[in-house]
Amino acid sequence: MGATTFGVRSGGRRLRSSSGLLTVRIGGLSTRVDARAVVVSIGLALVVALGLAWSVSVGDFPIPITDVVGELTGLGGAGRSELIIRQLRLPRALTGVLVGAALGVSGQIFQRMVRNPLASPDILGVSSGAAAAAVFAIVIVQAASTAVTGFALGGAVVAVAAIYVLALKQGVSSYRLVLIGIGITAMLDSVVAYLLTRAQLFDAQRAAMWLTGSLNGRGWDFVGPLFASLAVLLPLAIVATRQLRALELGDECAAGLGVGLTRSKLALTLAGAGLAAVATAAAGPVVFVALAAPLIARRLVGGRCVALIPSALVGAAVMVFADLAARRLFTPTELPVGVVTAIVGAPILLWLLVRANRIGTGG
């Protein structure tokens, strides 16, 4: 390993100060990093950590935050609250963080690829595929909750694959991908509505609960797969963002710049849809996070970089605090997290839409 150096090539000083870009060299490898994005990311990571600790400490059995920090950092045991922290609250909070991060990255990828701030996995067939399969599992198969997760994952993957194949026609156009996703979503939504009418009321309630998105009762068996998929798909997404920058100029321009359109879109769709599918399978279709996180991240970071990491962190923060609010706002009643994201999100989203649609290229 060579020495890590921060700096720019000779004569680049003005460029650096004006654009805020740092060139990081590690041995023979070098990459450019947006200084503001780094600072924002560190700040966001602290916010997520704070939310995580807070979320673990509050509940019907309050645990002092010092105990929580001690337990999480391994510096001091928390004694009798160790079980609650390790088995109940920590996995739930971590699931929230990972689901939020996955949704944030996925939303950023789709919004950038399609060049529309309203394009998100919520509306592109991922959620509806998962929803149709999950409601089928609940209503017809009467499956247990782990099996429902498996069904949801399968449904999301099948729906995305179908949309991608249907959008293939001399390559994949981003808009065709969106519109076909919307068509498939409309069809699958009618399936969900149909299944709900055929269900017993108890099952219908369970299905409605799943359809809202909830982190209730999520244990370590959710954290592992979520972490593994993020570990695989996030690097893929980061590598593919080079092409994303060019794709933002439009398909023709990107092709002219030498981007392999089909391959880079396949990689981006795979990463974006995969993350959304895993997140939706774990927590249900939590709306608004995948839409809002990228928009917030972009406002924090500025337009220079693709901001996948900041978007992931914003998603995680939104999810953790929304779940905190859902748990504690109406105690002893515990709301599903999707209720909070939907109701708090609605006005914010409308405002963002108005803004973003006015300045963005909407096609």
Add this chain to the structure above:
Amino acid sequence: MTVTGPIALRDPVEVAPRRGLLGRSWTRSAGLVLCVVGVGVMVVASIAIGAKSIAPGTVLDAIFAFDASIDDHLIVRELRLPRTAIALVVGAALGLAGGVMQGVTRNPLADPGLLGVNAGASVAVVLGIDVLDVTAPLGYVWFAFGGAAFAGFVVYVLGAMGRGGATPVKLAIAGAAISALLGSITAALLILDAATLDQFRFWSVGSTAGRDVDLTVPLLPFLAVGALLALLSGRALNGLALGEDVARSLGQRVGWVQAVAALSVVLLCGGATAAAGPIAFVGLTVPHVARAVTGPDHRWLLPYSMFLGAILLVAADVVGRIIARPGELEVGIVTAFLGAPVFIAFVRRRKIAEL
């Protein structure tokens, strides 16, 4: 925004074949008569086919020589006739509304289902049942009406913002985003209240069965006014199809035309959704079929859309009864499964996706 794409593609007249199947006035009139005959055939089929098949002769007897002691006559009078009437009215309204919507937004993908109108109606109904304790179906009909109008308005305003105005893709995405948002609010309200969920889940599937005909009757004046406004706006929509600037320079009051067309769409879609629940894709597909027959002239396109919409919905209703015997599949599900492939084929065929 490239120069070639949006301008050409936003315009349904450009997208559609220049000339329809029927080029002359008399062939178009004859076609319209054929449509009326088609509607009649579908009506008879709809009354005759079901869990219990009834001979066409008995159907006519039940209508013209009703005898309350015969079971088949009762089925016809009490069950089949009302639902067929609702399917006719709703189909005609949705077809016509789709035609006007596509004309006024100059957007080949406009459809009340895709543009969030249904989701708006759903949220309003849930709010009505849940918050205001409306239990009489006649009560929540009005909520559907208001919610549909509101959501359609918001989606159009959102989609029309920014460069290029209301392009198909922007409108479709705005509609999908608002639908997702409203749908999640609906779901959020429903999980808190099992009783509301129980009422709402049956309303949320577009269906002609089990709808009370007494609910539809008060809606008829609204639907009639909407249909009248729509049919009368054909000429103005032809002008608008040339683009707002050209229409204005031809002496048309563009804002006025758009307002009247929007009002008719709200009356038609809201009324249809209130009568039968949310039904997607009829408003999308029917005008395209009509355009293939008549060409882009809205004075012909709109009546054809109306009749073809009625035929499609009654046919879908019959199909739903045939494929799931002795039960039945709600008409909203059938249209979604018929319409989505048509929509996808349309998206694949046109260059629209490369805007």
